[in-house]
Amino acid sequence: MTNRFVTRATASGHTTAVHIGGTLVHSAQDPHAEAEAIASILTSAEYKSLLVIGNGLGYLSGAVRRRGLKCVSIELFADINSLAAEVTGVAADKLCLSGEELISALDQYGLNAHILMSPYIMALRAELSDDLRTLLEELQVTLQSQRAYKNLIDRNIEANRAQLPKLTRLCIQEQQSCKLAIAVGSGPTLDACMQTIIEWRDELLLVAASGAVPVLRKNGICPDWIVALEARESVVADLESAECESKVLVFPWTHPRAINDDRLTLIAANESDGICTGGGSTGLAAADFVAMLTSGAIFMIGMDMSDRKGEYSAGVARTTTNYTIGAAKFNVMRAAASRWICSLKKKAYHVVMPGGEQINGAHKLYPIEIATAFARQKNETPDSLEVHA
Secondary structure (H helix, E strand, C coil): CCCCEEEEECCCCCEEEEECCCCECCCCCCHHHHHHHHHHHHHHCCCCEEEEECCCCCHHHHHHHHCCCEEEEEECCHHHHHHHHHHCCCCCCEECCCHHHHHHHHHHHCCCCEEEECHHHHHCHHHCCHHHHHHHHHHHHHHHHHHHHHHHHHHHHHHHCCCHHHCEECCHHHHCCCCEEEEECCCHHHHHHHHHHHHHHHHEEEEEEHHHHHHHHHCCCCCCEEEECCCCCHHHHHHCCCCCCCEEEECCCCCHHHHCCCCCEEEECCHHHCCCCCCCCHHHHHHHHHHHHCCCCEEEECCCCCCCCCCCCCCCCCCCCCCCCCHHHHHHHHHHHHHHHHHCCCCEEEECCCCCCCCCCCEEECHHHHHHHHHHHHHCCCCCCCCCC
């Protein structure tokens, strides 16, 4: 369906726009005043630059620029962009009609910019291409998470400022291993693969997301590394199950109580180490880290990133256990993991339950196949495992 927009006069004398389905692009009363009010808030927040996704008729991007704030505008609907050029002369800086084009624009303009998504963009996302809609939903979840966590992260970084330099710095070159590499999260496939992990433990370089630690410890397994990524206090409960002197990778924003846990061997990482810390999953950071430590394939276990039965992580030490995480959050996790795998220079196996959702780009394994996969990887024989469609 072609996205159609029409213009309407308002009581203020300024033109507004509305999608033919009834969704307003700007205020029906005074789009100019609406934009000025939002621009005032944005400039008072002292952002260095602004990236507006959903330029509409250009009222907001024009208003923030008049206040001296650097602004780049993106539009996803060609029809409204044409109207903007005609009505206000403020067309978008970039017209993105595919997910690939939006990713390119975000890479070019999104770094260090405050990203603002206009409401009509999400209201009309069903009329966009599938890849663009998926990316928008992922971006919305990410932005919501950033807003929710920003103050907490800032507080943690400040609280950790004195302690972090006292910790041993991560040196990836010193941690290389020739063992089989597995990254472990707390999803349903962890329990399903537990017996195989126990039997193969001596052959494995096991890097665990902190949430998996209570489950592993219950089964007598101590990870080689624990990734403690989270800013929330829940990571503290995770680490209470860790054995003394366990190696724990921490970050500047990790909860301060974890940074100050002298029972553990804490190793400090930061953004310069290049570990993937985005995507909404500590498991993905664990997978990226173990991939840096080995030259062979990696196995992702307990990273189901779906919730088919309403219970995601059984046995973890969190009050949120057994509550369904929103589907959009899992979509974000899988999309981020897929992009990461596509950039990986080695094979990645994703263990899922029958009927579970595969991470695009990974080789799917069922728990029953994991021992055979370990044996083949250990023996370095040609990989003939079936990749399930």
